[in-house]
Amino acid sequence: AQSVAQPEDQVNVAEGNPLTVKCTYSVSGNPYLFWYVQYPNRGLQFLLKYITGDNLVKGSYGFEAEFNKSQTSFHLKKPSALVSDSALYFCAVRDSGYSTLTFGKGTMLLVSP
């Protein structure tokens, strides 16, 4: 079985400050990990993914994520938040051999001016 947890319903950060959105996962094989962002009244947009190799993955809009196998985590980060980053962020995992991509419940990021 595969599962993913996003422990925070909401993250608040001031513009210009670094941000972290947390994600932990559980798989039986090798994980494939994804981050998506959803702006109001829009579909999900792909941000970045981890397949293998370098534990620090860089993605769109200045976001990056760090894969930590021992802690089974894949936290999303950005060095300097923008108000326009305010959105709903989803972490997702697919176990090797599975077809289903399992999504977390989402974390609302609010960046204040």
Next chain:
Amino acid sequence: ETGVTQTPRHLVMGMTNKKSLKCEQHLGHNAMYWYKQSAKKPLELMFVYSLEERVENNSVPSRFSPECPNSSHLFLHLHTLQPEDSALYLCASSQAPTGGNTIYFGEGSWLTVV
């Protein structure tokens, strides 16, 4: 902007109506998906088609009927829906639904059942 196009973007239907949601992908993918997104609930995978064959059907009520006539098009036929079926329905596509293949989403169809 998006390689996955959904129509209509908004749909209001009565419980006795029959309607369809349409999805088209322009990415050359061979797998397509329907997801349901309701307020306060996790994203729910409804159906997965790979090479035009349904490979997953996650206990979705029969009032939802998918159709995948080719690898670029996906439909969700709706009939005798309930008010609790009101939600955002997201279509998505990818290469084979395995491993690190990224799923790309459309903008969604907002469905309201009255």
